[in-house]
Amino acid sequence: MAIRQELAVLGSTAPLTRSLSPGSELYHQGEVCPRYFIVLQGWVALVSLLADGSSQIIDFATPGAFLGFQAVPGLPCYHSARCITPVEVQAYSRPLVDNHIVQNPRLAFLICRQACLDGARAHDHLVNLGLRPARERIAHLLLELFSKVQNRLPNQPGEVVPLPITQTDIAQAVGLTGVHVSRTLRILREQRIIRLRSHMMEVLDPIAFLRAAGVPSNGYNCWLPGLLSAA
Amino acid sequence: MAIRQELAVLGSTAPLTRSLSPGSELYHQGEVCPRYFIVLQGWVALVSLLADGSSQIIDFATPGAFLGFQAVPGLPCYHSARCITPVEVQAYSRPLVDNHIVQNPRLAFLICRQACLDGARAHDHLVNLGLRPARERIAHLLLELFSKVQNRLPNQPGEVVPLPITQTDIAQAVGLTGVHVSRTLRILREQRIIRLRSHMMEVLDPIAFLRAAGVPSNGYNCWLPGLLSAA
DNA sequence: CGTCAGTTTGATCGTTGTCAATCAAAGTGG
DNA sequence: CCACTTTGATTGACAACGATCAAACTGACG
Numbered sequence: 001m002a003i004r005q006e007l008a009v010l011g012s013t014a015p016l017t018r019s020l021s022p023g024s025e026l027y028h029q030g031e032v033c034p035r036y037f038i039v040l041q042g043w044v045a046l047v048s049l050l051a052d053g054s055s056q057i058i059d060f061a062t063p064g065a066f067l068g069f070q071a072v073p074g075l076p077c078y079h080s081a082r083c084i085t086p087v088e089v090q091a092y093s094r095p096l097v098d099n100h101i102v103q104n105p106r107l108a109f110l111i112c113r114q115a116c117l118d119g120a121r122a123h124d125h126l127v128n129l130g131l132r133p134a135r136e137r138i139a140h141l142l143l144e145l146f147s148k149v150q151n152r153l154p155n156q157p158g159e160v161v162p163l164p165i166t167q168t169d170i171a172q173a174v175g176l177t178g179v180h181v182s183r184t185l186r187i188l189r190e191q192r193i194i195r196l197r198s199h200m201m202e203v204l205d206p207i208a209f210l211r212a213a214g215v216p217s218n219g220y221n222c223w224l225p226g227l228l229s230a231a
Numbered sequence: 232m233a234i235r236q237e238l239a240v241l242g243s244t245a246p247l248t249r250s251l252s253p254g255s256e257l258y259h260q261g262e263v264c265p266r267y268f269i270v271l272q273g274w275v276a277l278v279s280l281l282a283d284g285s286s287q288i289i290d291f292a293t294p295g296a297f298l299g300f301q302a303v304p305g306l307p308c309y310h311s312a313r314c315i316t317p318v319e320v321q322a323y324s325r326p327l328v329d330n331h332i333v334q335n336p337r338l339a340f341l342i343c344r345q346a347c348l349d350g351a352r353a354h355d356h357l358v359n360l361g362l363r364p365a366r367e368r369i370a371h372l373l374l375e376l377f378s379k380v381q382n383r384l385p386n387q388p389g390e391v392v393p394l395p396i397t398q399t400d401i402a403q404a405v406g407l408t409g410v411h412v413s414r415t416l417r418i419l420r421e422q423r424i425i426r427l428r429s430h431m432m433e434v435l436d437p438i439a440f441l442r443a444a445g446v447p448s449n450g451y452n453c454w455l456p457g458l459l460s461a462a
Numbered sequence: 463c464g465t466c467a468g469t470t471t472g473a474t475c476g477t478t479g480t481c482a483a484t485c486a487a488a489g490t491g492g
Numbered sequence: 493c494c495a496c497t498t499t500g501a502t503t504g505a506c507a508a509c510g511a512t513c514a515a516a517c518t519g520a521c522g
Contacts, residue, residue, distance in 0.1 A: 012268060048358045053446065056361040058354045071347035072456045078351060101340060108339035115346035120309060122353035123289045127279045129360040130287040130406030134510070157318035166468065175361030180510055182470060198519090216282065220261075225303045367479070397500065411478055413502055429487090 002072065003066050004038050004112065006107045007100075015090040026081035026089065027068060031078055035091045036068040042087035043164055048079040051208060057173040059121060060084075060165070062148055066114055072099055085164045120222040129175050132214060134184045137174045139212035142194060142201060147223040154206040163201040188212070234297050234345065235269050237338045238323060238331075246321040257312035257320065258299060264308055266322045267299040273318035274395055276401065279310040288404040290352060291315075291396070293379055297345055304329055316395045351453040360406050363445060365415045368405045370443035373425060373432060378454040385437040394432040419443070 007015070017040070020026070027033035029049055033134065044061040059080060061067055067081055073094070101108050121144075128140050142163075143145050146154055149161045171178040189195045193209050195202045203209055238246070248271070251257070258264035260280055275292040289310055292298055298312055304325070332339050352375075359371050373394075377385055380392045398416065402409040420426045423441050426433045434440055446452055 048354065050358070050362055050445065054362050056358045058357050066461050069347065071344040071351065075456055076451065078451075078453055079354065101343075102336055105333055105336040106338050108343055112332075112339055112346055114344060115350055116300065119346055119350040119353055120302065122350055122357060123279065123310065126289055126353060126357050126360065127287045129283070129357065130403075131281055131285050163253040168468075172361075177511060178438040178469080179471090179512080182468095183510090186470080214281065220307065220309075224311055225306055399500075408479055409501080410480080410503090413500095414478095417502080 003107070003110050004064075004090070006104065006110055007038070007097065015092050016092055018089050020083045020087045020089070022083050022085055022087075024083050026083070026087075027077055029078060029080040030076050032074060033068050034094050036066065036079075036094060036097055037091055038088040039063050039065045039067065040088040040090060042083060042085040044087055045082050045083055045084050045165075045169060045173075046079050055172055055176065057169060058125070059118070060145065060148070060173070065225070066111070067109060067114070068094075084169060117222070117225070124222050125173075134176055134180060135175075135216050136212055137176070138170060138181060138184050139188065139193070139209060140214055141170060141174050143209060143213040143215065144221075144223050146201065147221075152224065153208060153219055154203040157204060157206060159203045159206070161202050161203075162199060163196065164199050167196075172178060234338070234341050235321070237335065237341055238269070239327065246323050249320050249322055251314045251318045251320070253314050253316055253318075255314050257314070257318075258308055259435050260309060260311040263305060264299050265325050267297065267325060267328050268312075268320040268322055270294050270296045270298065271319040271321060273314060275318055276313050276315050276396075276400065276403075278313055278316050286403055287406065288400060289392065290349070290356070291376065291379070291404070294459075297342070299325075300342060300346070306308040315400060322446065348453070348456070355453050356404075365405075365407055365411060366418060367443055367445050368407070369401060369412060369415050370424070370440060371445055372401060372405050374440060374444040374446065375452075375454050378452075379433070384450055385434040385440060387421065388434070388436060390434045390437070391431050392434075393430060394427065395430050398427075 015038075019127075024155050026037055026044065029047075038063075040063055042063070044065070044067065045056050046061060046067075047057050048053045061081070067089075068077075070077070083162045101111065108134075123231045124144070128137050132140060145163060146161055146163075149163070167181045169180045171181045174181070176184075185196055191208070192204045193212055194204060210219070242251075246269075251273075252361075256265075257268055257275065260278075270292050271294055273294070275296070275298065277289045277292060277298075278286050279289055280286045299308075299378045301308070332342065334450070341363070355375070359368050363371060374384075376394060376396075378390055380394070399409045402412045405412075416427055423435045424443055425435060441450070
């Protein structure tokens with residue numbers, strides 16, 4: 001958000017607003033991307049492909065996300081940004097922004113902070129894949145996505161939030177097969193914890209949900225950094 | 232390195248150089264850490280602990296690494312930094328550096344770049360855990376560590392590099408058990424690809440090593456960002 | 463009404479985890 | 493210098509979790 005305001009100062013060259021349909025890509029792994037993007041509407045999956053055709057979703061980007069920034073300019077991207085819903089973005093010319101960064105410490109600091117948050121989330125995903133069995137893994141991802149949509153943890157039984165992703169997306173994000181995700185979601189449904197249907201997630205039992213997701217009892221996590229101080 | 236030079240400008244307060252022994256921690260998960268560190272000597276494991284006692288190594292920090300930086304200051308760390316060898320660090324007072332960042336765009340940009348590289352490496356680890364079976368997973372990690380030590384890919388059969396980590400460390404980094412790591416390393420040894428003994432790694436067959444690690448044929452990866460342009 | 467993407471279920475297989483015992487190497491203290 | 497302990501590595505037997513393959517089912521949409 002704040003990044004967008006800071007970029008608005010670029011002024012002269014109005015950022016280009018683009019609309020993309022599901023399945024299309026903002027940029028593609030292996031290619032050099034000449035733009036940065038800020039997501040205005042919709043969900044984007046950041047996905048990494050392997051030579052054998054398998055693919056891993058490393059993060060989901062929602063409105064407000066700043067995409068395409070790289071440590072070393074001019075290198076090919078190591079992942080693709082694939083739209084999973086209709087998406088609207090603002091595109092910024094890369095050299096323009098690169099130029100602006102070194103002169104504007106506030107922008108550099110904001111991007112710095114975003115990069116740190118992205119890293120923390122990546123580490124969270126890493127722990128999820130490395131340590132947790134299927135049921136907790138999926139619950140953990142779904143809790144993260146709930147927090148991303150609602151900006152808080154679930155607390156009401158029966159809460160429903162939109163979740164425009166398929167079970168295959170979930171599978172690619174948590175390193176399981178779609179088949180096993182389906183089975184595991186059935187278990188979570190039968191345990192009356194959460195239910196997924198028609199691109200909505202219903203939280204049946206918030207407490208059991210947090211427990212299944214393996215978040216510490218004080219609720220501390222990297223998705224809602226302010227939570228601890230707020231409590 | 233560059234970060235260290237930039238911090239040297241802080242001048243007045245000479246950075247405190249500390250020595251730590253294996254097993255001790257620079258900072259501990261759940262606690263607020265009042266310092267940043269630059270590793271001068273030795274290896275540090277960044278490790279995340281779960282309530283059930285299991286732990287995941289998120290990254291290995293070697294000399295030059297900048298540790299402890301966080302997006303939102305004042306929050307508890309979500310991981311610990313555990314020394315796996317004797318370690319020497321320079322410690323910097325946090326508020327001092329935080330203050331310096333917002334005034335010094337060059338420092339902000341450097342930290343920004345480091346955060347991006349850290350993120351890219353985390354994403355690489357994520358793909359490793361999500362998509363690769365045990366043999367490739369371990370080979371991939373070992374190739375990353377080789378690159379980290381040598382600043383290049385292996386190319387000579389019989390090359391030996393120091394690798395001061397245990398098989399248990401490897402297991403915790405790739406999300407497998409120590410037992411399975413042992414078995415898998417035997418396979419890699421019997422296939423005459425790599426051999427580990429007494430804290431050294433010997434590369435028997437560099438080409439087979441790269442193939443087993445699943446790096447693209449042009450060798451592009453996130454550990455040696457300059458590699459592609461150098462080729 | 464037919465098509466297609468996504469989901470569900472069953473049967474079976476394989477990779478990895480668990481448990482336990484043994485072994486090797488490196489301290490440590492008498 | 494020699495027990496003794498400790499830590500890490502190795503191996504075997506077995507169990508379990510998740511993958512694979514195949515088939516059927518559902519709902520959205522043209």
